[in-house]
Amino acid sequence: MINFHKKWIKNSYVKIKDEYQLLDKLDQELGDGDHGTTIFRGLEHAVNSFSSIDQNDPIHFMKEISKTMRIAMGGASGILMSIFFAEIGNLQKLNSSILDILNNTIIKIKKRGNVKVGDKSILDVYVPIFNYLENNNQYQIDNIMKLIDDSVNKTKIMEAKVGRAKFLETKGVGVIDPGALSTSMILKEFFKERNNEENI
Amino acid sequence: MINFHKKWIKNSYVKIKDEYQLLDKLDQELGDGDHGTTIFRGLEHAVNSFSSIDQNDPIHFMKEISKTMRIAMGGASGILMSIFFAEIGNLQKLNSSILDILNNTIIKIKKRGNVKVGDKSILDVYVPIFNYLENNNQYQIDNIMKLIDDSVNKTKIMEAKVGRAKFLETKGVGVIDPGALSTSMILKEFFKERNNEENI
Amino acid sequence: MKKIFNNKANIVNDMLSGYVKAHSDRVKFSESNQRIIIRSKNKNINKVPLLIGNGSGHEPIAVGWIGEGLLDANIVGDIFAAPSGDLILEGLKIFSDHPGILLLISNHSGDVMNGEMAIELAEEENINAKSLIMYDDIASAPKGKESERRGGAGTTFIYKIIGALSEQSNDLDSLLSMGSYVRDNTRTLSVAISSGVSPLSGEKIFEIAHDEIFIGMGVHGESGYGRQKLDSSENLVSFMLEKILDDYSFNKGDIVIPFVNGSGSTTLMELLIVYNDIEKYLSRYNIKTYKPLINEYITTQDSGGFSISLLKTNEEMRKLWSHPSSAPYFHL
Amino acid sequence: MKKIFNNKANIVNDMLSGYVKAHSDRVKFSESNQRIIIRSKNKNINKVPLLIGNGSGHEPIAVGWIGEGLLDANIVGDIFAAPSGDLILEGLKIFSDHPGILLLISNHSGDVMNGEMAIELAEEENINAKSLIMYDDIASAPKGKESERRGGAGTTFIYKIIGALSEQSNDLDSLLSMGSYVRDNTRTLSVAISSGVSPLSGEKIFEIAHDEIFIGMGVHGESGYGRQKLDSSENLVSFMLEKILDDYSFNKGDIVIPFVNGSGSTTLMELLIVYNDIEKYLSRYNIKTYKPLINEYITTQDSGGFSISLLKTNEEMRKLWSHPSSAPYFHL
Numbered sequence A, B: 001m002i003n004f005h006k007k008w009i010k011n012s013y014v015k016i017k018d019e020y021q022l023l024d025k026l027d028q029e030l031g032d033g034d035h036g037t038t039i040f041r042g043l044e045h046a047v048n049s050f051s052s053i054d055q056n057d058p059i060h061f062m063k064e065i066s067k068t069m070r071i072a073m074g075g076a077s078g079i080l081m082s083i084f085f086a087e088i089g090n091l092q093k094l095n096s097s098i099l100d101i102l103n104n105t106i107i108k109i110k111k112r113g114n115v116k117v118g119d120k121s122i123l124d125v126y127v128p129i130f131n132y133l134e135n136n137n138q139y140q141i142d143n144i145m146k147l148i149d150d151s152v153n154k155t156k157i158m159e160a161k162v163g164r165a166k167f168l169e170t171k172g173v174g175v176i177d178p179g180a181l182s183t184s185m186i187l188k189e190f191f192k193e194r195n196n197e198e199n200i
Numbered sequence C, D: 001m002k003k004i005f006n007n008k009a010n011i012v013n014d015m016l017s018g019y020v021k022a023h024s025d026r027v028k029f030s031e032s033n034q035r036i037i038i039r040s041k042n043k044n045i046n047k048v049p050l051l052i053g054n055g056s057g058h059e060p061i062a063v064g065w066i067g068e069g070l071l072d073a074n075i076v077g078d079i080f081a082a083p084s085g086d087l088i089l090e091g092l093k094i095f096s097d098h099p100g101i102l103l104l105i106s107n108h109s110g111d112v113m114n115g116e117m118a119i120e121l122a123e124e125e126n127i128n129a130k131s132l133i134m135y136d137d138i139a140s141a142p143k144g145k146e147s148e149r150r151g152g153a154g155t156t157f158i159y160k161i162i163g164a165l166s167e168q169s170n171d172l173d174s175l176l177s178m179g180s181y182v183r184d185n186t187r188t189l190s191v192a193i194s195s196g197v198s199p200l201s202g203e204k205i206f207e208i209a210h211d212e213i214f215i216g217m218g219v220h221g222e223s224g225y226g227r228q229k230l231d232s233s234e235n236l237v238s239f240m241l242e243k244i245l246d247d248y249s250f251n252k253g254d255i256v257i258p259f260v261n262g263s264g265s266t267t268l269m270e271l272l273i274v275y276n277d278i279e280k281y282l283s284r285y286n287i288k289t290y291k292p293l294i295n296e297y298i299t300t301q302d303s304g305g306f307s308i309s310l311l312k313t314n315e316e317m318r319k320l321w322s323h324p325s326s327a328p329y330f331h332l
Ligand SMILES: Nc1ncnc2c1ncn2[C@@H]1O[C@H](COP(=O)(O)OP(=O)(O)O)[C@@H](O)[C@H]1O
Pocket: A027, A031, A032, A033, A034, A035, A036, A038, A039, A074, A075, A076, A077, A078, A080, A112, A113, A114, A115, A120, A121, A122, A123, A162, A163, A164, A177, A178, A179, A180, C080, C081, C082, C109, C110
């Protein structure tokens, strides 16, 4: 399993490396302009830490990855985005359900972030997927991809209730939430890699 | 005589009021961009102080004017340009010679400013007029005007040896010295007014 | 971007290294982590230490305020990013032998989440650490919702006053109660005039027209009361103090401590002119002033602008405010 | 121009009025003239007072440096204009009962002419006043012509060291000789990165391309070693210190006081990074450092840039340097 985790993290890192400037730009409109740089820094540290973590226990491995990211990122996104990484350690087999993992992630983000669905945040990506998977035992990769993209796009019209954007005149309406976009990239890499490995 | 002095100062003030931005611009290229503002401030204070100075003795009157200007202006130009104003108190009659006054002005500027002819400064306006008047008992107002303008223009090609311009890469070559230009304006107003009154 | 640094990724480390070298008589790195700066000479083991974690890029706060009579440690985040709870916990652990530890938290999303996480983790390890959430910026939430307001420059009053109090061996709860008392008597309003450049992106942090100013903008460009045309110091000060006096009962006879904080590129010349107008305004209401603070303390790089903070004081606060501190960058 | 003030003509008066109100425990207007700021509590009549006249717009120097252990009075000129000799004389007269008076003069055309005039007028009135001309900027005149150099940020060492010495009842000549000794052991080099805006014209003070810096530029944009491309802190510091070490014999084992002065909009973050590179450079030559000064002290409005000054010290200088001062805006 740890090879899967590593591949997924690596792929996410490569993706974010390509896109971090776009994420910074969105955060420049909604916050302090560093979200891309921040998540890029987090994933870079994660990838570089692989060799120094014991690779026998996925739970332990992903806890360490999560902590590495949290420390490297700091800020609002570090503590919240690292939650999913810690939870994913519980994915013991490729075909095991991801529902519990998403559920725990969502509970923890809600609690730590004092945030609800519709507040224009990373939560607005996790929750629609959780709902979909709860209602569909089987899923088509294309549907998931589309759902994730749709969820991100919906944050565009939301008024921010959390994070720095809530203090804007516009409440951020008209701009995609950078945290939601980066989260979507990481989730898409997750489902893509899972799909690849299942197809091998 | 004091009415003459007052008229001349007033006219100089009006002239500088029109031109101080040009003088600032020149000083922006050669120094700290304040020469116009500075001489304008000096003349404004001078004009406003007329009523509070005893008007019986031209020497006393112009000493006070000179001091007022020096205090209001400060900087390099205040102390140097006020010298001529103090000296001019010695002009007791309209038709008395101005040679001594210019001579004393030049001596004092040279000493205080540690400056020579050709150093790109106000001195480069006073000295040519002094030389001309020393050699011409009678003068044509038009010749004087032209001489003054020519003297100012010659400062354009000079390398600055004094003031802030001497620290420039270019030594100020290519730009007219603002102090020379403002001095020329004041001197021209002097000769013009003298000419007017003689013609009455 | 015209900033002087070496490698972008090392800005914070290089800065801290310069700071610690320059002021080694008063501050040093903690043994465990070079993102934790502590006093060279530790506080007496019976006293309660004061800590804060915060993002960099706003110097001298808070790293410059470590010293006797002020902070015991600063946990330093990356530029514009609160440090993680893990790192803050490491800071708290240094002082686990003290009778209690007070963690100050300025009310910003990232700071609060990471601070609270650190306090929870400390509890699990039986460390007696408590936190105080600081807020003062009246533009960020309406009257009645004070606890939703952002932490602004007025939090400085808390640092300084309980920093002095903590040297008198007071227990954690007295510090907490004085801290919240100071907070509740503080009001801040800021004005942004021009944007600084982010060392991360090399871009302006926010946009503002050449003849506009922005009242109530947060340190990273978050909005407040909206845009206005540039005006005289006198009118600007009147507008700002009116808002502040509307928000809290500063009354005739009160003695307030004013703090005029420059955001980065606004000159001391301007800050002193602003202060002159503050004095004039307050004296019209018969409000007296005590030992004001006027300078750049909480900056956002080279942003232009300033904030006005007022603390309504009692005698004890004033005594603690003027108590000496050895911090390298805090000076009354 | 995005600056906060009221009437342009009153900028200096309003600023001084704010300053004196804010710090009335330490400074006040002289009775005769509101352009002369003196200590609230006069220096002992047997000691030699220290004065300086200088143009405004460069705050906190020198008006912020009035206090015990530092200056006794500052005669304040208009923006970028030295005060007239008449005004300086008025300042000197306040102290005519003291055994002697020392007038500091930073080597700039206007400052020197007006200062010398004041000294001459004082002599005529039998006041025992002497002046010390201060220079340190190696970019403004070559080695061997030191006395033609401009006064730069390194003149700070003189203010502080003889300010402390003057509290020890030393006579005028000892102050003069220590002052010139400090001057002769000081070297400064500056770099301009971006131009501030003049409050007089509302225009940039000088022009500089977006990727260029200027080594050795004077505070008003006067030139020095010429333009270069923007470079890393490390390379810039190496370049500057090489010039400084070429100019004067700073040697292995010497203890120097470094001063990194910010010009206005360069952040403390950057100044500390620069300091880190200075320490690294000097340690390669086994030159030791003592209590550096790092902050904005001599500014040119919101200009970007900094200067590096080094003073080669002996024990006495170091003791005087670290002697406490009560000035509102000078802090080690
Ligand atoms: N309270 C919160 N709950 C959920 N998500 C949040 C919260 N606060 C911030 N975020 C997310 O964090 C993102 C910003 O991350 P980042 O820019 O890295 O942090 P910071 O605001 O500290 O600079 C936002 O786009 C939003 O998705």
